[in-house]
Amino acid sequence: MKAIIWHNPACGTSRKTLAILQETPGVELSVVEYLKNPYSADKLRQLFGDAGLAAREALRLRGTDAEERGLKDASEDDIIAAMAANPAYVERPIVETDKGVRLCRPQDVVREIL
Template identity: 70%
Template sequence: MKATIWHNPKCGTSRKTLAILEETPGVEVEVIEYLKTPPSADKLAQLYRDAGMTPQQGLRIRGTDATERGLPDADDATVLAAMAADPILVERPLVETGKGVRLCRPQERVLEIL
């Protein structure tokens, strides 16, 4: 099974999720450091749709200026555009497999799609 993780190596939860993926037999992991290679607004929209969540639910508030920018109350397109332009606004880690997408907070949520 292929698993793609949108990863921030400075984030403990992201590192723990990556470790779970790497330790699971039969999982081929693709790591995308999303701060270096940000997903497009369209890709983010697809990830959140497949995870059954809104872009606002995937918005990182802590350590960002998202609240000051009014993003928690903004429409989907505005939030997605802001995330694509400033990927620090993306809550992490997002993991995508053939079984679905999860925002892996806590990291054990990744087990739902393995």
């Protein structure tokens, strides 16, 4: 099974999710450090759609200025545009496999799509 993790190595939950993926037999893993290789707006729309999430549900408020910038109450398009411009606004980690997409908080959520 192929899996892609949008990973932030500074995040403990992201590291724990990555470890689960690495320890799961048969997983062909791709790791995207999204702070170095940001999401496109189209990719964010696809990931959120496949995960059944609104952009607001994947908006990272802690440790960012997203709330001060009014993103908490912004439109879906405005949130996605801000996330594409500043990937730190995306909650992490997001994992995509053949079985679906999940925002893996907590990390064990990843098991739903393995």
